[in-house]
Amino acid sequence: MSTLPRHDHLRADAQRNLDLILAAAAEIFAEQGGEASVAAVAERAGVGTATIFRRFPTKDDLLATIIERRFQRLAEDTRRAAAIAEPGEALRQVMLISIASYVEDRLIAETIGTPLFHRTGLHELWAEVTSYKERALHHAQADGQVRPDVTLADFSLLLAAIGFVGQRLDTDAPDAWRRCLDIVLDGLRPEVARPLFGAPVALRHLAALHDSDEAHR
Amino acid sequence: MSTLPRHDHLRADAQRNLDLILAAAAEIFAEQGGEASVAAVAERAGVGTATIFRRFPTKDDLLATIIERRFQRLAEDTRRAAAIAEPGEALRQVMLISIASYVEDRLIAETIGTPLFHRTGLHELWAEVTSYKERALHHAQADGQVRPDVTLADFSLLLAAIGFVGQRLDTDAPDAWRRCLDIVLDGLRPEVARPLFGAPVALRHLAALHDSDEAHR
Amino acid sequence: MSTLPRHDHLRADAQRNLDLILAAAAEIFAEQGGEASVAAVAERAGVGTATIFRRFPTKDDLLATIIERRFQRLAEDTRRAAAIAEPGEALRQVMLISIASYVEDRLIAETIGTPLFHRTGLHELWAEVTSYKERALHHAQADGQVRPDVTLADFSLLLAAIGFVGQRLDTDAPDAWRRCLDIVLDGLRPEVARPLFGAPVALRHLAALHDSDEAHR
Amino acid sequence: MSTLPRHDHLRADAQRNLDLILAAAAEIFAEQGGEASVAAVAERAGVGTATIFRRFPTKDDLLATIIERRFQRLAEDTRRAAAIAEPGEALRQVMLISIASYVEDRLIAETIGTPLFHRTGLHELWAEVTSYKERALHHAQADGQVRPDVTLADFSLLLAAIGFVGQRLDTDAPDAWRRCLDIVLDGLRPEVARPLFGAPVALRHLAALHDSDEAHR
């Protein structure tokens, strides 16, 4: 499942360089998105570009690795949130974590659904994340805190929606999205439910949700 | 107000080519966003790149023209929707039109707030659009159909949010966002209103909403 | 000798256009030099570029024609000055006219000696101009007003030298070159003559004097 | 003061390439002036254009570096010449060096006074050169070898004038300008001085002397 290079005995300095690269890449891509240049990553890591390409034959390989690590953290965080006993609180935490992942990291929003996303094992991690969301949603619905006609797809879409605008406003109005979230939360309550448009959307379509902003080379 | 080149009597073939260019550019930029190459536009239009640069001295000029035309249509559509007598219906139509503009055109979401946006007359057209949104929102609030604590900024953010995910899903699940809209509409109803997070956001921050994904030209 | 297109019966409007083109080209090239674009000439003339290329198959042909006409005027002016009876005054006038031709027209200084210069009949006109200079110089020498060791080549070089700096300073210090001229005039007087460096230079080398500033396409 | 990239330990091959680039650029720009293409420099250096852009982010950076090195040499040479004890000989040497700098390098004549000139430290170096010229001129005047009505501006102009024609004739009649210089030197002698035209020119106008032939970058 992992694309991380695992030369089992990486020399100590090599391992240190790899760590530097991963840290730098995570920062740069989170800040600037996937169009950031490899040179920028190299500079922040304090290594040469060739060192990066030794570990990651392709820029996309580097991107995939970064994303994968991010997803692992996201999966773990989401799992923990979904395990909260009180269904409403679990739901709320899951939502906050999901939205925050978009807000804090441009790469996440850009990558899911791209060729990159499908070429690596990312969608399996994504499926895992989704399963935790599902659990939280269903518990809340079973508990009567969320209207039953809302599907997992609807739920995920709403999170992405709020995450996207949150990301765009992160520097100028960092908390603006929280008011949107509150409105959406009110809209999820069963007391007000009016019938929803059309038929439920298949979850598999949601991969496209995160198509990169540009054609992927 | 228009940046469109208006050599009042453009030769028939030239006018045809200009139309081809505008159509191709609108399509390409709508699909791929503003980073699409001029060459891509030229190819789809069936002309050489130099032909485009004859009409539009700069790529930004082309982008500005495309955007401006799109905004004019948007402003007109929104005006008409906001003029509908029944406040709830007016609001619904305004929302649909606004979201659709994001869904159908990547360039719109990318451009607002960028230097391009400020260099041309775009922000005036945008202010016009915003004023129609405001009218629709306030009428609906005065009529008791929308909770009073929702501001124009909240409202605009929600539209952008739904628009963003709608755009991403446009090819794979074209109507998926409509269910999100319904949920949000329910969240806007006064009878469910729970207090919103923090203080209202100033509208001017929303410019950043649409900041381009790359370093601003 | 002339490269001017001589369709013997040019329609009245065509002749008018040709005149407009010649006038505009003379202005533009005098101001901006030979790198000025054909489009710039067309615009100032109020005609289309194709109209220019109908008369002048090549930009170089246009340049040659402009230069030729300028040289004709220069030849006539120099002839008249050289005909002045008093040798010192004749010399002075010839010098002023020669220098002024450089100062007022960037094209002149740029063109002589280039492939362009040799491809057309320009060097014959130039020879004519030179012959008038020669007459003025020799008269002044015969009259004892100019040292006898100064050759026609030396004399021409000095004029070009002062002309070049005059041109560069034309806008910022329009008369600065006149002080240089006075110093040179003093240097030409016989009473101060000390022996000159090396052997006299062959006149034919002076064509190179005016090599264009850029490689000629 | 230097714009030369000084990665203190440039790898041997890189240093060799950098030297090749600098040498090629100095040659090409000296021969063809600043409009020469980077590709032409790259070809002569035997490297790709991108290699040049790695060291010099901008063509102007390359130009500035080349010019600066040339100016440093010029300043040193002029300083040395101005330090010669015998005032007449010092003056003569200063003049020869100044003129030779124009003759050998088109870039020098083109650059002074342009934005490039002001953006880099060039004008300070130029001011230094000018101060040496001034010293040589004033010594010669104090010693009675040069007429007192000649200003530093006049002097500089004469050098530029001879330098310009010398440059044009460099290949065809390499020493022709020396005879001009001798005539000018005679014109500078006090014994023959007749009053000069108009008022002295301010030195600052002379910047324009060297304005590039094309629209300033």
Next chain:
DNA sequence: GATGAATGAGAATTCATTCAT
């Protein structure tokens, strides 16, 4: 005959990727 339009070649620059030390 005249014109605006179209184009192809070239220029500066950037960047992922490969190579030599």
Next chain:
DNA sequence: GATGAATGAATTCTCATTCAT
């Protein structure tokens, strides 16, 4: 193993020249 260096492909833009109306 690591690195800085080299490069080729792509991008925006310009301009002399040819073409279609």
